[in-house]
Amino acid sequence: MVHMLEIGRLTVRFGGVTALDAVGLVAGQGELVGLIGPNGAGKSTLFDCVTRRRDPDDGVVRVGGQDVLTLAPHLVAGCGIARTFQQPTVFPRLSVRENVMTGAHRFGAAGFWRAAFAWDWERRLRERADDVLDMFGLLDVGDHPAAGLPFGVLKRVEIARAVAAEPRLLLLDEPAGGLSPEEALSLMALVRALHRTTGMTVIVVEHHMEFVLGLCERIVCLDLGHKIADGPTYVVRRDPAVIAACLGAR
Numbered sequence: 060m061v062h063m064l065e066i067g068r069l070t071v072r073f074g075g076v077t078a079l080d081a082v083g084l085v086a087g088q089g090e091l092v093g094l095i096g097p098n099g100a101g102k103s104t105l106f107d108c109v110t111r112r113r114d115p116d117d118g119v120v121r122v123g124g125q126d127v128l129t130l131a132p133h134l135v136a137g138c139g140i141a142r143t144f145q146q147p148t149v150f151p152r153l154s155v156r157e158n159v160m161t162g163a164h165r166f167g168a169a170g171f172w173r174a175a176f177a178w179d180w181e182r183r184l185r186e187r188a189d190d191v192l193d194m195f196g197l198l199d200v201g202d203h204p205a206a207g208l209p210f211g212v213l214k215r216v217e218i219a220r221a222v223a224a225e226p227r228l229l230l231l232d233e234p235a236g237g238l239s240p241e242e243a244l245s246l247m248a249l250v251r252a253l254h255r256t257t258g259m260t261v262i263v264v265e266h267h268m269e270f271v272l273g274l275c276e277r278i279v280c281l282d283l284g285h286k287i288a289d290g291p292t293y294v295v296r297r298d299p300a301v302i303a304a305c306l307g308a309r
């Protein structure tokens with residue numbers, strides 16, 4: 060299997076806290092992996108390192124064979140990595156469609172030709188955005204400003220924007236966080252369909268256990284910066300260490 064994501068010995072320290080302690084994680088092309096662990100386990104910090112929001116103290120991160128840690132942070136999207144955040148980070152005054160169009164901007168050619176064909180470029184961005192809005196059931200609110208829309212809709216807008224970039228690697232940080240059970244279930248079906256149709260590699264950080272165990276065939280569990288489990292969902296969900304850390308009460 061071709062490795063889309065290779066993380067080795069990833070270590071991040073915040074003062075006395077070791078947020079990640081020599082964590083390794085490999086995801087194959089087209090894999091859908093769940094990343095679980097209690098609060099403070101280091102899940103978001105791991106995403107921060109892959110997207111160059113944070114430089115690790117040690118370790119390697121490769122995406123599609125490319126060493127990400129030597130890339131300038133603004134080149135990460137061009138490398139085919141897209142990410143969503145726990146709290147939606149949409150532009151409130153832009154419409155839903157415009158928010159999604161910002162995700163597709165990396166496809167715009169720069170310079171003279173883009174200026175000369177700006178109208179066509181804009182039209183193509185809009186068409187691409189509308190395809191994604193349709194997939195996410197957001198066409199009806201396409202012209203609505205993001206401000207004032209319900210939280211569950213904003214979470215979908217945030218994911219739609221990431222998908223519009225057509226990444227090779229999509230990192231979803233708690234996509235079901237704050238959603239009602241029905242919203243979480245419909246989002247789960249959406250992520251599953253998205254993964255099937257695009258074949259992109261997806262890593263999902265999620266607290267909502269039903270969501271992540273139902274969605275992913277493979278689960279990686281972090282606890283206090285250590286990887287404590289990595290394997291097929293049916294094995295990991297029965298692992299006593301995982302149950303103690305995530306599934307049961309502590």
Ligand SMILES: Nc1ncnc2c1ncn2[C@@H]1O[C@H](COP(=O)(O)OP(=O)(O)O)[C@@H](O)[C@H]1O
Nearest residue numbers: 073076078096097098099100101102103104105
């Ligand atoms: N900017 C920061 N400054 C100091 N400590 C941080 C910072 N970000 C995260 N941490 C600490 O690193 C650890 C891992 O955090 P995080 O990656 O957010 O965990 P998770 O996403 O699994 O809940 C926690 O102990 C957290 O308090």
Ligand SMILES: [Mg+2]
Nearest residue numbers: 102103104145
């Ligand atoms: Mg987090």
